Amino acid sequence: MSALLDKQTIIDGCTARAKELLQGAGNLPRNDLEYLAQSISKMKDQRLISCVAELMKWGDDERAELETMMAIGIEAMKLCTPSKLRDAARRVELRYHLREG
Secondary structure, three states, rough: OOOHHHHHHHHHHHHHHHHHHOOOOOOOOOHHHHHHHHHHHHHOOOOHHHOOOOOHHOOOOHHHHHHHHHHHHHHHHHHHHEEEEHHHHHHHHHHHHHOOO
16 A cells, blocks of 8 residues: 555656646746747847747747646556556666766
8 A cells, every 4th residue: 555655646746846847937928928039039139039049949839748748657657556666767867877977
């Protein structure tokens, strides 16, 4: 029973964090993004224009695609056994440490 509780705790935590990241701060409504794009395009500072464009590059379609991928991943976690979920988490952590090292 505790393995199922641990698994559900992990899934709940991932779900909450994914939602927070995808729908949280920094997500301007489309009309504000359009206003920002129009306003910044009138400026002469090309470096500033490039920086703002980079910050704005996630549109509604990309965000929806990420939300869909996260939802699929969370559903896949629900179908896994607790040991498979732990193994997957260890592999991800190991890859991270190998890249950072």
